[in-house]
Amino acid sequence: MLQIAFWKRVVIWALCAVGLLFALPNAFYPRVESFNDAHKAIDAGVGTPADQEAAGLWPEFLPSGLVNLGLDLRGGAHLLAEVNLAEVYADRMDGMWPEVRDALRAGDVGPIREVKNDLGELHVRLQNPENMTRAMELVRELSRPVVTLTGVGQSDLEVTADGDLLKVALSEAEKLATDERTMGTSLEVVRRRVDAAGTREPTIQRQGEDRILIQVPGIGSAEELKTLIGSTAKLTFHPVVRRTSSDSERVNSRELLYPSLDEEGIFYVLEKTPVVTGEDLTTASPQFDQNGRPAVAFTFNASGGRKFGDYTAENIGSPFAIVLDEEVISAPTIQSHISGGSGIITGNFTVEETTQMAILLRAGALPAKMTFLEERTIGPELGQDSIDAGRIACIVAFVGVLVFMVLAYGTFGVFANIALIINVGLIFGLLSIFGATLTLPGIAGIVLTIGMAVDANVLVFERIREELKAKRGPVRAIELGYEKALSAIVDANITTLITATILFVMGSGPVKGFAITLGLGIITSVFTAIFVTRLIIVMWFERRRPKTIEV
Known part of the structure; x- marks a missing residue:
């Protein structure tokens, strides 16, 4: 039955x-979408009377x-971005110079000097080439094992000699591992930046070895999306050496020449090694300074706060440059010891610019610049x-x-x-x-x-x-x-x-x-x-x- x-x-x-x-x-x-957006704004503490009405x-x-x-x-924006992986190799090698220099000096291989190149390698010229073998051994001692399954037992550095020139480069295994880390970090930073802007269901995925596909529904244009994610948002704080009006000012290998964002025609010569970086930031939010102008308030973690406080205590009366993506956005004079690991970035900003800057700083810096190969706005x-x-x-x-x-x-x-x-x-x-x-x-x-x-x-x-x-x-x-x-x-x-x-x-x-x-x-x-x-x-x-x- x-x-x-x-x-x-x-x-x-x-x-x-x-x-x-x-x-x-x-x-x-439409009704439920407005209801959801209103509740999201109310829960975030930024609800308006219109949101209260939409919540019903x-x-x-x-x-x-x-x-x-x-x-x-x-509708929305579509971008295909290429990550500049070679830039990461160059930054890594540039950052190794103080360590290599100290090791060679301690090893007593004679006078040395760094030779600039465009290969993403570290080149060191020895005045006493007969000490090259000793120098290579000292640099190889600085290497570390590659931390990937494919690179087990391999060194992260390749050290070679060419006459009196010592060459240090990343090994192929380390480059592969670096590529994976860089792409993974880039994907995560882009995702955090897009999420912080409040968009719905973005598509962010890796394509090939060095490309990222980004599709964000509901955003106004591809240009708006590029502005949101295109900046590396690399924030650093540098001691100021001097100001200049020449963009061809001669600087040594331990200095940087950056333009001022607010003062047209003004450039700053800065010490290359930053006191603190954006990696030490824990929070960043748009606020207004004591004069009612838009600004960005920030807070460092314990390590960054300690370094920031020690430097300001020892350099009262000296200018201090805040650099964002190779532009000096502010260079205030240190008036007093700044303790507590917090501060404020001021300048000729609009409310939109401070909001955008806060989003970028909270999301973190991109490990490398991105080049946009394809962009489309779908109305x-x-x-x-x-x-x-x-x-x-x-x-x-x-x-x-x-x-x-x-x-x-x-x-x-x-x-x-x-x-x-x-x-x-x-x-x-x-x-x-x-x-x-x-x-x-x-x-x-x-x-x-x-x-x-x-x-x-x-x-x-x-x-x-x-x-x-x-x-x-x-x-x-x-x-x-x-x-x-x-x-x-x-x-x-x-x-x-x-x-x-x-x-x-x-x-x-x-x-x-x-x-x-x-x-x-x-x-x-x-x-x-x-x-x-x-x-x-x-x-x-x-x-x-x-x-x-x-x-």
Whole structure:
């Protein structure tokens, strides 16, 4: 007999109800989106009266999760950036010079001097070339093992000689390890900067060896996104040697010449070694100084605060340069000992500039500069066109399938259509629960799912037809129809689910969006075909008790 236990019926309808409940907010997308934004602002302590009003647009007891719209649906910015890895090698070698210099002097190899080069290496000229072997041994003692699985047992430095020139470079194993660290850090910094700006569901992923793909829905333009993430935000604090009006001022190897951001035509000669760097920062926030001008307040960690305090105590009356990305943004004179590890950056800033600077400093500095190879701004009107086209495709596919099922299977086709409507609702409910991003390929996955969703029902109904032709009774025909079609349904959907999984794991961006909706659609389709449609048929059969049925 056709029997489904009461507890199973409750579970099936409960799952359907929960899925449709979580899908409900998407039917009121603008209202729920405003509600979510308002609550986020209120929780962050920056809520406005308008936010308080928007917080009442949606009942608190209902779910408020939405299916996030991707770049091609919402509009936004697309960037492809290349990370300058060679710059990291050069900085690493430049930073090794004091250590190499001290080691060679302690080893008594005679007079030495650094020779500048564009190869990202450290070159040291020895006045006594006969001591080259000794010098190479001393430098090799400074090397360390490479800390990656691929570089086990290898040194991080390669030390060679060319006449009286000692050459120090990173080994290939260390370069690979450095590349991985640099790309990982760059990805994390970019992600923190984008998240701090309050954008939704950005796509930030590595492409190839030295490129990063950045797609941010909802942001105004590619130029705005470049401004947000393009700056390395390398903050350093340097002692000032002197001011000058010449950009060709001669400086030695231990000094730097940087332009002033506020004073046009003015340059500062600074000591190359900073007192503290942005790596010691713990917080940065936009504020106003004592004169009511926009500024950025900052706080150092314990180590940075101690170094900052000691330097200010010992150099009262001396100028002190604050450098951001090789520009002196401020050079105040130290008036007194600054303890507590906090300070304020002032200058001719606007509120927008101080807010931007605070975001960059909080997110941290990029380990290397990025070059933007590709940039696109996708307007919201183009995204709306995609939404409209996707909506039309879904409606046409949906109506076509509904009409076909009714014409082909009559009353049973109506039952399949009810399950199909529930199926689409469950897809959006799952997407909302997982916080997934819907893209145009994702809409294609939903359209494909609509067509595939009735496949299982078609298999069952055709098996029921065959059993009816074999003179089976209605009850037995329905039971055998589901029993004999089950293996075919499971096999067909498992193979498709495996394909969707491979697409998700191996693909990226739009391919993943398609794979997610396809995979979720397969799961909900099997559930609605095997359980929901069957339950509807059983309930109908219990109520009508027909002597014969037509499929």
